[in-house]
Amino acid sequence: MEVNERDPVTGRETTGHEWNGIKELDTPVPRGVLMFLIVTHIWAIAWWFFVPAWPLGTTYTKGLLGVDQRTTVEERVVEGQQERSVWMTRLESESYDAILADEALMQTVRGTGRQLFGDNCAACHGRDGRGRAGYPDLTDDDWLWGGGPELIEQTLRYGINTAHPDTRIAQMPAFGRDGMLERDQVRSVAAYVYSLSNPDYSTDENLERIEAGRDVFATTCAACHGENAEGKLEIGAPNLTDARWVYGGDLQTIIASVHGGRQGHMPTWDERMTDAEIRTLALYVHDLGTGQP
Amino acid sequence: MIGRLTSTERQYAAVVLSLLVVAGIAMAALGRNDALGVHGVLVILFAGGLLYAVLSAFFEPEPREDREASYYDDPIKAGIVLSMAWAVFGMFMGVWVAAQLAWPSLAFDAAWSTFGRLRPTHTSGVIFGFGGNALIATSFHVVQRTSRARLAGQFSPWFVLFGFNLFCVLAVSGYLLGVTQSKEYAEAEWYADLWLVIVWITYLVLFLRTIARRREPHIYVANWYFMAFIVVVAILHIVNNLAVPISWGHAKSYTIWPGVQDAMVQWWYGHNAVAFFLTAGFLGMLYYYLPVRAQRPIFSYRLSILSFWGITFFYMWAGSHHLHYTALPHWVQTLGMTFSVMLLVPSWASAGNALLTLNGAWHRVRDDATLRFMMAAAVFYGLSTFEGSFMAIRPVNALSHYTDWTVGHVHAGALGWVALITFGSLYTLVPALWKRERMYSARLVEVHFWLAIAGTLIYVFAMWNSGIIQGLMWRTYTEDGALAYSFVDSLVAMYPYYIARAFGGLLFLIGALICSYNIWMTVRSVPLAERRDSDVPAAVAVPGE
Numbered sequence: 001m002e003v004n005e006r007d008p009v010t011g012r013e014t015t016g017h018e019w020n021g022i023k024e025l026d027t028p029v030p031r032g033v034l035m036f037l038i039v040t041h042i043w044a045i046a047w048w049f050f051v052p053a054w055p056l057g058t059t060y061t062k063g064l065l066g067v068d069q070r071t072t073v074e075e076r077v078v079e080g081q082q083e084r085s086v087w088m089t090r091l092e093s094e095s096y097d098a099i100l101a102d103e104a105l106m107q108t109v110r111g112t113g114r115q116l117f118g119d120n121c122a123a124c125h126g127r128d129g130r131g132r133a134g135y136p137d138l139t140d141d142d143w144l145w146g147g148g149p150e151l152i153e154q155t156l157r158y159g160i161n162t163a164h165p166d167t168r169i170a171q172m173p174a175f176g177r178d179g180m181l182e183r184d185q186v187r188s189v190a191a192y193v194y195s196l197s198n199p200d201y202s203t204d205e206n207l208e209r210i211e212a213g214r215d216v217f218a219t220t221c222a223a224c225h226g227e228n229a230e231g232k233l234e235i236g237a238p239n240l241t242d243a244r245w246v247y248g249g250d251l252q253t254i255i256a257s258v259h260g261g262r263q264g265h266m267p268t269w270d271e272r273m274t275d276a277e278i279r280t281l282a283l284y285v286h287d288l289g290t291g292q293p
Numbered sequence: 294m295i296g297r298l299t300s301t302e303r304q305y306a307a308v309v310l311s312l313l314v315v316a317g318i319a320m321a322a323l324g325r326n327d328a329l330g331v332h333g334v335l336v337i338l339f340a341g342g343l344l345y346a347v348l349s350a351f352f353e354p355e356p357r358e359d360r361e362a363s364y365y366d367d368p369i370k371a372g373i374v375l376s377m378a379w380a381v382f383g384m385f386m387g388v389w390v391a392a393q394l395a396w397p398s399l400a401f402d403a404a405w406s407t408f409g410r411l412r413p414t415h416t417s418g419v420i421f422g423f424g425g426n427a428l429i430a431t432s433f434h435v436v437q438r439t440s441r442a443r444l445a446g447q448f449s450p451w452f453v454l455f456g457f458n459l460f461c462v463l464a465v466s467g468y469l470l471g472v473t474q475s476k477e478y479a480e481a482e483w484y485a486d487l488w489l490v491i492v493w494i495t496y497l498v499l500f501l502r503t504i505a506r507r508r509e510p511h512i513y514v515a516n517w518y519f520m521a522f523i524v525v526v527a528i529l530h531i532v533n534n535l536a537v538p539i540s541w542g543h544a545k546s547y548t549i550w551p552g553v554q555d556a557m558v559q560w561w562y563g564h565n566a567v568a569f570f571l572t573a574g575f576l577g578m579l580y581y582y583l584p585v586r587a588q589r590p591i592f593s594y595r596l597s598i599l600s601f602w603g604i605t606f607f608y609m610w611a612g613s614h615h616l617h618y619t620a621l622p623h624w625v626q627t628l629g630m631t632f633s634v635m636l637l638v639p640s641w642a643s644a645g646n647a648l649l650t651l652n653g654a655w656h657r658v659r660d661d662a663t664l665r666f667m668m669a670a671a672v673f674y675g676l677s678t679f680e681g682s683f684m685a686i687r688p689v690n691a692l693s694h695y696t697d698w699t700v701g702h703v704h705a706g707a708l709g710w711v712a713l714i715t716f717g718s719l720y721t722l723v724p725a726l727w728k729r730e731r732m733y734s735a736r737l738v739e740v741h742f743w744l745a746i747a748g749t750l751i752y753v754f755a756m757w758n759s760g761i762i763q764g765l766m767w768r769t770y771t772e773d774g775a776l777a778y779s780f781v782d783s784l785v786a787m788y789p790y791y792i793a794r795a796f797g798g799l800l801f802l803i804g805a806l807i808c809s810y811n812i813w814m815t816v817r818s819v820p821l822a823e824r825r826d827s828d829v830p831a832a833v834a835v836p837g838e
Contacts, residue, residue: 009653019439027593044631052624083774118779
């Protein structure tokens with residue numbers, strides 16, 4: 001019998017093969033490897049006995065535990081619904097006043113509402129509800145359509161300028177682009193509107209333009225925004241006298257708003273959320289707005 | 294290089310390339326209103342460029358060399374260069390998409406540069422471009438040396454190499470144009486897939502014919518793995534890409550697999566692409582370059598057998614663990630999970646066999662960064678196969694699935710195992726192939742090693758943290774039984790990890806650039822080694838035959 005070469009480091013024999021200088025030792029598979037191999041196989045085979053595992057034509061081995069992921073998930077869903085129904089049914093059925101008066105229930109609204117808001121509203125209004133250009137800040141007390149829970153619910157449910165039959169509708173016409181106001185009138189009325197929230201702007205130099213703008217405002221804008229320019233909640237016309245703006249309150253942006261008009265869009269959530277979710281969000285947003293902790 | 298082809302081989306090349314140009318013209322004409330037309334033009338340019346090179350050298354004198362007296366290494370050299378070019382491209386794309394996750398404005402508001410289109414250019418670029426070319430090159434090298442026989446043919450190796458790269462170009466450019474099958478790691482559309490079938494079968498035939506010419510009585514382990522890689526990838530590619538194009542003039546096709554069966558076929562493919570492309574192929578590399586560099590015999594032939602058959606048998610069943618808790622029936626998930634666990638020990642046996650082979654050579658591991666690359670690769674291989682089996686267990690998967698943990702796991706394998714073993718192999722192969730004394734700079738190899746290790750560790754640790762945080766946030770309920778966090782909350786929590794990940798990837802990319810430079814300078818400026826007569830095929834009369 002041919003005696004194979006012995007490796008001086010390990011003392012093992014080689015297999016006697018050689019490829020381009022590479023040799024192999026004839027080391028047996030270490031006992032630990034075999035043990036571990038057996039353990040993993042026993043574990044795997046045991047698992048086959050307990051849960052669904054092998055196909056048998058049109059059916060399969062069901063396993064001793066009798067579990068199936070489909071029934072498991074159905075059970076879990078029912079369990080979760082039951083757990084939540086304690087407060088969910090109250091949010092669905094009780095009046096807003098009653099819920100607002102119940103501090104414990106309002107804590108639930110703040111917890112659940114935060115997650116609902118994050119997953120559904122934050123893409124436009126921001127995670128903290130502070131909005132950004134074109135998307136209103138929901139944390140202040142300045143509302144376009146009103147900040148009571150019922151009013152917020154209506155906005156949420158039917159949206160603004162949507163295809164829903166009950167949608168809220170509001171449009172700021174494009175006074176400049178559509179030729180309702182001259183270029184100069186646009187600039188004047190913008191200067192007037194700007195001066196309402198920026199008293200420093202009313203210098204002698206600008207006074208003439210502001211006065212001209214005041215006249216334009218009275219004939220053209222007051223019908224919606226009111227004679228005092230404080231807006232009208234029932235038609236979604238914003239208050240122009242405060243420092244809070246949807247599209248931006250610098251002179252250029254106001255000119256752009258008067259010239260090109262605005263028509264914001266808030267989606268309808270009527271059939272995309274449950275009643276409980278819509279009511280929770282209405283309360284949550286109301287709660288953001290009134291600045292309570 | 295074309296001068297080394299016989300005139301018959303030049304004629305083959307000219308005919309095949311002309312046919313390809315005609316195919317490109319047909320694609321351009323039929324698909325003139327579609328992205329297919331753009332690809333037709335690309336095919337014309339690719340094949341036309343090569344045809345020009347062939348015709349330019351068409352009438353050069355016949356080669357006079359004795360082919361049986363040397364190995365055929367030209368395609369291997371080209372493969373190494375292509376592999377490194379793809380590495381730099383693919384890793385750059387990886388860093389870019391990683392940065393986009395932290396800073397979305399880096400998509401620059403263009404369609405082609407959105408995350409969804411760039412991400413597959415990264416995955417295909419590194420897996421197929423970098424990994425695939427490295428596998429083709431090293432398999433050509435290893436099979437010749439361990440068989441002590443020259444490659445069977447001179448035209449088909451070039452066909453395989455350039456054909457494969459044409460596939461890669463069509464795939465990657467398609468993603469930028471919005472062409473995709475939407476199958477992960479199999480995004481390329483029907484015409485590119487058909488082309489790859491032709492290329493891959495040529496590869497298989499070439500490899501088998503070379504093995505058949507061997508002058509050694511036994512087939513070396515590395516070649517078992519390369520064969521498993523080639524055979525199984527052919528099967529996977531064909532089955533998963535069975536699809537019907539909407540017309541001959543459109544890039545779009547629809548898969549023949551319906552619904553959940555499509556998902557199962559896709560992940561049977563996806564998981565075995567990991568198994569046979571990213572594992573078996575690279576184990577072939579490991580089994581040759583590691584013992585050569587360490588100058589040690591393989592620790593155990595028996596362990597090699599155990600792990601080879603374990604890996605080839607068990608991996609085939611494990612794909613369904615990618616579909617836990619989905620519409621896939623529970624019993625299929627159980628099989629995927631249990632076979633993944635049974636796969637663990639055979640996988641570890643390979644890693645252990647590699648590390649134990651280093652016994653008696655640990656001083657070399659300490660002094661030689663090239664060998665250290667391969668040692669670290671074996672360690673990462675062991676770690677990520679353990680992690681893979683662990684994540685395949687359903688309750689663990691409930692936490693890890695859809696999170697960055699998966700991304701971290703893939704990169705522990707892709708950076709730590711696949712890329713490190715490739716770099717170690719290339720640093721061994723390049724001086725041998727170009728017959729240089731050594732690499733241009735051992736110091737740069739050392740720098741590359743530490744950049745690669747640091748980059749991998751930063752990447753993997755960032756993704757572990759990020760993934761586990763994500764998974765926990767998604768399943769945390771308030772006392773009231775409602776979800777505690779919105780999805781956006783989890784994104785905000787990811788932000789620092791996304792930055793860390795992009796930084797880790799950047800280090801890895803810098804390492805690859807240094808490697809390319811080092812290879813370039815080795816070929817350009819390192820003096821030729823004294824001729825080693827041993828690096829030639831065996832004479833026809835062979836001991837043992």
